[in-house]
Amino acid sequence: MHLVMIGGSDAGISAALRAHELESAADVTVVVADAYPNFSICGIPYYLSGEVAHWRDLAHRTIADLEAAGMRLRLDTTARRIDVAGRKLLITSAGGGEELLGYDKLIIGTGAVPVRPPIRGLAGPGALGPDDGVHLLHSMDDTFAVMRTLEQAVPASAVIVGAGYIGLEMADALTVRGLKVTQMEQLAEVLPTVDPDLGALVHAELAVHGVEVLTATTVQAVSRAGAGQPGRLHVQATAADGTAVTRAADMVLVVVGVRPETTLAVEAGATLGVKAAIAVDRRMRTHLPDVFAAGDCVITRHRLLGETYLPLGTTAHKQGRVAGENAAGGNREFAGSLGTQVVKIFDQAVARTGLRDHEAAPAGFDPVTVGSEADDHKAYYPGSHRIQMRVTGDRTTGRLLGLQLFGHRHAEIAKRIDIAATAIHSNMTVDAVSDLDLSYTPPLGSPWEAVQLGAQAWVRAARRD
Numbered sequence: 498m499h500l501v502m503i504g505g506s507d508a509g510i511s512a513a514l515r516a517h518e519l520e521s522a523a524d525v526t527v528v529v530a531d532a533y534p535n536f537s538i539c540g541i542p543y544y545l546s547g548e549v550a551h552w553r554d555l556a557h558r559t560i561a562d563l564e565a566a567g568m569r570l571r572l573d574t575t576a577r578r579i580d581v582a583g584r585k586l587l588i589t590s591a592g593g594g595e596e597l598l599g600y601d602k603l604i605i606g607t608g609a610v611p612v613r614p615p616i617r618g619l620a621g622p623g624a625l626g627p628d629d630g631v632h633l634l635h636s637m638d639d640t641f642a643v644m645r646t647l648e649q650a651v652p653a654s655a656v657i658v659g660a661g662y663i664g665l666e667m668a669d670a671l672t673v674r675g676l677k678v679t680q681m682e683q684l685a686e687v688l689p690t691v692d693p694d695l696g697a698l699v700h701a702e703l704a705v706h707g708v709e710v711l712t713a714t715t716v717q718a719v720s721r722a723g724a725g726q727p728g729r730l731h732v733q734a735t736a737a738d739g740t741a742v743t744r745a746a747d748m749v750l751v752v753v754g755v756r757p758e759t760t761l762a763v764e765a766g767a768t769l770g771v772k773a774a775i776a777v778d779r780r781m782r783t784h785l786p787d788v789f790a791a792g793d794c795v796i797t798r799h800r801l802l803g804e805t806y807l808p809l810g811t812t813a814h815k816q817g818r819v820a821g822e823n824a825a826g827g828n829r830e831f832a833g834s835l836g837t838q839v840v841k842i843f844d845q846a847v848a849r850t851g852l853r854d855h856e857a858a859p860a861g862f863d864p865v866t867v868g869s870e871a872d873d874h875k876a877y878y879p880g881s882h883r884i885q886m887r888v889t890g891d892r893t894t895g896r897l898l899g900l901q902l903f904g905h906r907h908a909e910i911a912k913r914i915d916i917a918a919t920a921i922h923s924n925m926t927v928d929a930v931s932d933l934d935l936s937y938t939p940p941l942g943s944p945w946e947a948v949q950l951g952a953q954a955w956v957r958a959a960r961r962d
Contacts, residue, residue: 498523500824501586501598503576503761504606505529506538507810508792510563511817512604512824517567520825525568526598528588532572533637534563539810541640542663545647546670552640579603579765581785602787602824605762605775606817609755609793609808611635614658617718619751625719630729630748634663635755643750652676652747656732658716659753660687662840665699667750668708669843679709679744681716681734690838691849692887694868695903702845713737719749755808757794770796772806779830781820789824791816800833800922801852801898802860807836837918839911846906848914851899851921852889863892866899869954871947873908875939882908886951890927892959897927900948909941916948927952927959 500516500523502509513525527534535557543549563570573591580587586598611633618625625631627642630650634643646652655671657664660682668678680687680703686696687703687710703710711734718733728745736742757774759767768784770776775795777783783790792813799805812834822829839848857864866889872881882905889899900917902910920930930952937944945953 498601498825499599500525500602500604500821501600502527502604502606502821503586504608504792505531505534505570505572506536506606506608506792507813508608508817508820509604509606510535510557510568511814512606512789512791512821513563513568514566515818515821516825519822519827521567523825526571526600527563527568528571528574528576528586528598530573530575531637534560534570534572536637537810538635538637541634541637542666542670544640545643545667546673548670548673552637552644555637576607576761579761579785579788581765581788584787600787602789604781604817604820604824605767605783605788605790605794606792606813606820607758607761607794608813609635610758611752612754612756614716614751614753616658616716616751618720625721625730625749629721630746631719632748632750634667634750634752643748646748647674650729650747652729654728654746655679655748655750656681656730656744656746658749658751660684660710660712661690661752661754662688662838663752664750665703665840665842667752668703669706669841671750672706672708672843676747677707677709679711679746681714681732681742681744682710682712683715685713685737687712688840688847690836691847691901691903692853692866695847695885695887695901698885698903699842699845699847702842706843711736711742714742755793757806757808759794762790762794770806771804772796774806780823780828781816781831782823789820791820798831798833800835801862802856807834809834809836809838811837832922835918835921837914839914841906844906845903846908846910847901847903848910849899849901850914850918851897853899853901854889857889857891857898862896862898864889864898865892865955865959867951867955867958869951871950872943873904873947874942878939880907884908884910884913884947886947886954888927888951888955890955890959895926895928895956895959897921897925897930897952900951913946913948916946927955931956 793808837850884904
């Protein structure tokens with residue numbers, strides 16, 4: 498059996514590893530568009546900040562590790578066309594040579610590409626790019642381009658367009674490197690994946706560390722600085738009230754989200770779903786015979802919402818594993834995502850899982866969200882921190898629907914959000930969270946875990962309603 502995976506990131510490599518585990522005699526080929534298979538794209542900000550010493554440290558596994566695990570890597574190789582009827586993949590090597598790869602099963606893991614917003618100066622004749630200090634950030638090649646700007650141009654200031662997860666991490670990273678950072682976000686508050694109350698806390702943390710945060714601000718144009726103007730670049734934006742906003746900068750980073758990369762699949766006849774992502778069933782099968790797909794290029798089954806698009810590395814790993822198992826003859830289903838996420842911003846961390854009110858109501862729930870706070874461990878033991886919580890549950894059934902957390906980076910925010918993710922995955926009620934037998938010692942927790950105290954606050958409030 499010859500299995501071919503297109504894409505060397507989370508989904509493609511996870512698929513290849515799982516397929517070879519189950520079918521060691523299979524010939525497993527991974528077609529990788531660049532020379533960097535199995536790299537942690539999520540770790541890029543920490544390499545650019547200098548906290549990760551070398552870019553090679555971002556590799557989950559070395560090329561030798563991957564080859565030893567039973568896969569054949571075709572690096573710097575572009576997948577050009579899928580011949581579905583003939584079960585062949587046309588590929589082009591770095592030298593331009595073409596080749597047809599036959600396959601028995603094919604897995605598409607082409608991922609996502611950065612959204613390029615309609616900002617003058619980013620597209621068309623004379624568009625600015627990395628040589629000018631204007632960057633999009635998604636791949637290792639993008640990373641190297643940013644690092645060249647940092648090391649060769651030695652910028653003193655930067656404008657970051659976008660205040661989602663990557664934008665916030667890069668504000669942290671560039672500040673750590675000593676740059677003066679201005680962050681511009683079109684929406685009313687930073688990190689719109691959490692409620693504005695928590696977004697405001699993130700906003701404040703950025704400001705404490707010297708980041709100028711401009712929300713409700715839409716960037717209109719990026720241009721080269723004129724004679725006598727400070728910086729290399731000139732950023733023009735508009736505030737919500739129509740006021741013109743301008744900033745000088747030595748570099749500009751545009752990170753406003755991603756969209757699924759589906760060109761190859763569409764040209765082969767694949768059906769698309771939500772947000773123009775590749776439609777797959779729970780076994781990660783496309784509508785094309787013997788063709789699977791996984792990762793940021795496909796739709797996601799959300800356990801509470803159904804079909805959606807939610808590009809996350811954790812999801813891509815799981816979907817790739819399911820696709821690889823089924824391509825090798827298995828019958829596994831993707832269990833679904835809850836959108837569980839966490840991000841560090843300087844000394845704080847913010848996390849979410851499940852649904853917020855505006856997401857739950859259209860799905861047929863009757864959501865109630867209750868805010869509360871608790872210590873991360875017993876306050877009498879030195880070094881305790883307060884955790885801000887927002888628990889969302891269904892008023893009618895009491896079912897836990899979501900949790901949002903904000904607290905110190907040492908307050909185990911990531912692991913505490915995982916408690917809620919596990920509870921939601923298991924269809925638990927908010928009240929039942931108090932029944933969980935969780936660990937306790939004064940330096941690390943409390944007899945009632947912080948998340949349990951948040952659940953109890955929700956129950957009290959819901960009963961008063």
